[in-house]
Amino acid sequence: MRQRSARGFTLIEIMIAVTIVTLVLSMVYGVVTSVSRSKDRIEGEGEGYHRARIIFDRIGRELRGVYPATKDGKFTFSGGETSENEPFLELCTTASTPVSGMRGGLSLVRYELREDTDAKDGSKVLLRSEVPLLGEEGIKGRDYRLATGIDSMQLRFSRQENWQDEWQGVLPELVELTLTMQIGEGKIPFRTVWEVPQVKVPQVTP
Numbered sequence: 001m002r003q004r005s006a007r008g009f010t011l012i013e014i015m016i017a018v019t020i021v022t023l024v025l026s027m028v029y030g031v032v033t034s035v036s037r038s039k040d041r042i043e044g045e046g047e048g049y050h051r052a053r054i055i056f057d058r059i060g061r062e063l064r065g066v067y068p069a070t071k072d073g074k075f076t077f078s079g080g081e082t083s084e085n086e087p088f089l090e091l092c093t094t095a096s097t098p099v100s101g102m103r104g105g106l107s108l109v110r111y112e113l114r115e116d117t118d119a120k121d122g123s124k125v126l127l128r129s130e131v132p133l134l135g136e137e138g139i140k141g142r143d144y145r146l147a148t149g150i151d152s153m154q155l156r157f158s159r160q161e162n163w164q165d166e167w168q169g170v171l172p173e174l175v176e177l178t179l180t181m182q183i184g185e186g187k188i189p190f191r192t193v194w195e196v197p198q199v200k201v202p203q204v205t206p
Contacts, residue, residue: 048181051147052190063194065095068171079155080166087153088112106133113153123182124150151182
């Protein structure tokens with residue numbers, strides 16, 4: 001009885017198999033890469049929304065606790081642009097945080113946008129400082145980084161339906177904040193308007 005000789009794969013069959021495997025692996029790699037990019041984009045957008053929410057929540061809470069300027073000018077409300085053409089907001093508020101052992105109270109809070117020297121994408125950082133106005137004197141506010149990854153920020157102020165980019169003195173009725181966050185290669189704008197309580201300084205009878 002004749003024995004059948006073992007038949008191997010031909011060169012053409014091997015090349016076809018290699019081609020099919022390469023195509024399948026390329027498709028799988030493409031799907032994985034697409035999913036990974038989508039995941040990174042969603043995480044980046046979520047982080048941007050989180051940073052914007054922190055800014056809006058913090059400023060909104062302090063605006064709701066705003067206290068008007070006194071005649072001696074110690075307490076203030078002002079906003080606009082610094083000498084470096086960057087936006088700033090300065091207000092006196094009762095919604096303060098403990099500073100240097102103080103238990104809160106009345107504080108002068110300042111927000112200022114500056115170039116972020118630690119960022120490689122040219123984004124900016126929002127700095128916040130707080131100085132207590134009651135109790136022990138001589139305590140100085142220290143700037144700390146409230147939020148990074150900011151492309152631009154714009155403030156507007158309104159009283160009796162008159163919108164202005166600069167404000168100084170009496171309390172405005174409305175404050176509008178437009179914030180653009182830089183996320184990856186894209187930019188996402190956010191905007192909100194707060195109504196400022198028209199609080200009056202109590203009259204002290206001598």
